Amino acid sequence: MERTFRNSNFEGAYFKCEVGSGKSEKVSDFRLPISDFRLPISDFQTMPRTKQFNEEEVLRKAMELFWKQGYHATSIQNLVDQLGINRASLYDTFGGKDALFEKAFEKYVRDYSAQVIAQLSRHESVRRALEAFFLSEARAAARDKDHKGCFVVNTTTEFVPNSEEWAQRITRQRKAMEHLFLQYLQRAVEQGEIPPGKDLPALAAYLFTFYNGLKVVSKANDSEEELCRVVQVALSVLD
Amino acid sequence: MERTFRNSNFEGAYFKCEVGSGKSEKVSDFRLPISDFRLPISDFQTMPRTKQFNEEEVLRKAMELFWKQGYHATSIQNLVDQLGINRASLYDTFGGKDALFEKAFEKYVRDYSAQVIAQLSRHESVRRALEAFFLSEARAAARDKDHKGCFVVNTTTEFVPNSEEWAQRITRQRKAMEHLFLQYLQRAVEQGEIPPGKDLPALAAYLFTFYNGLKVVSKANDSEEELCRVVQVALSVLD
DNA sequence: GTGATATTGGAATGAATATTCCAAATAAAA
DNA sequence: TTTTATTTGGAATATTCATTCCAATATCAC
Secondary structure: OOOOOOOHHHOOOEEEEEEOOOOOOOOEEEEEEOOOOOOOOOOOOOOOOOOOOOHHHHHHHHHHHHHHHOOOOOOHHHHHHHHOOOHHHHHHHHOOHHHHHHHHHHHHHHHHHHHHHHHHOOOOOHHHHHHHHHHHHHHHHHHOOOOOOOHHHHHHHHHOOOOHHHHHHHHHHHHHHHHHHHHHHHHHHHOOOOOOOOOHHHHHHHHHHHHHHHHHHOOOOOOHHHHHHHHHHHHHHHO | OOOOOOOHHHOOOEEEEEEOOOOOOOOEEEEEEOOOOOOOOOOOOOOOOOOOOOHHHHHHHHHHHHHHHOOOOOOHHHHHHHHOOOHHHHHHHHOOHHHHHHHHHHHHHHHHHHHHHHHHOOOOOHHHHHHHHHHHHHHHHHHOOOOOOOHHHHHHHHHOOOOHHHHHHHHHHHHHHHHHHHHHHHHHHHOOOOOOOOOHHHHHHHHHHHHHHHHHHOOOOOOHHHHHHHHHHHHHHHO
């Protein structure tokens, strides 16, 4: 507790820009002090040793490991080995296994949401955008030699129904993604790509359901061709 | 090892008919000895104490627990508490955690396959049969207060890609279910329900993929109505 | 009832688990 | 260089894990 917060006075006091592999070797570390910053409590006069690793990069590694193995099958030792940082650093920086998993999950959602939106907004035609999105997901899944699937989907099956907290988190994710699909479908109707009068919320929920299925099945089927044909069938509901 | 097989000479020698809760209280136990049965090796003269629990019933409980919680989140202590049998009995009867999980998985596949086939063969019309099947799955999922989903789907996300052995098992399951769907689709073409010339294997793979998605999504969405509408959208590819 | 033997409950074991702790090393500023 | 606060490596801790063991119990054949 005590050690965890010993630095809390200085949160946000510096813009850090760190570069390096983070594998406990020296890294560059530029700090741009905010000139008019006043120390609120402490009376110290020197700055201590800085972190030897890039926090974002380490978090990315943790994300990949939890993504691939899930929460229960990933041990702290596992993380220490893979992340290349010390046990104590892990606890000091991220708080513990639960907190680290949450941060990894949030990073995935953050990164992945941006990617989905970017992918979908590449085409004017909604039909083409959805096709491009699902085909790219199918291809990426088939090519991922780790067969990680989707972090959110994996977490759904691992934590629901055994954690009410995670069930709510997952539900929020579902609604966000269904809402995103819905917006595109509404635009499709406006653009005359989809005949009006269709049950768009059900269609959006369907797209989300199919997405989940694709992410599960692609873990155990790496045939790019088969997955792409399935996508084409799935999207034929839009015709 | 030694204790595990001490009774192996008598496997199948009796038709057992046991009744009882199995919660370490006395149960009725009727044994109908097979009259012409000859002891192959042993020279014993008395029969030992019989099992105090119904093996099939205990296996069913183990299946439900693994189904709900997964492999890693279920401890032996957990099983001992839930199954109502002794630690030693568990190891003697089922071999260990891994072996018990496998047996539970196989029981699920056995029971569930029979149920799927029964469900599908209720209607002459393939379209109606598929609709009845998916709607019944949606309704059952929404009504399952444990939100267990599908044991096979859960196992897919938990063990793939971290176990090659399970990946193969899961792949076999996928192919079996796709094959089942394909047979029905072929019959649908013969019966004139589906226009000829469609890519039936892709359609079968699509149905399987959607099934997986439904089983994931229904864990965190218990709205029967929403799930059923999604099913209707999904099956519109057949029109 | 008696003898033989498997089951049973619970303790014992040893490995793995998450987390905490501390001395030594180190970076930044004076 | 000295001072200071932090990171770091690895040991220490306490819990939980899967599994084994054994004495006591209970059942079946006689």
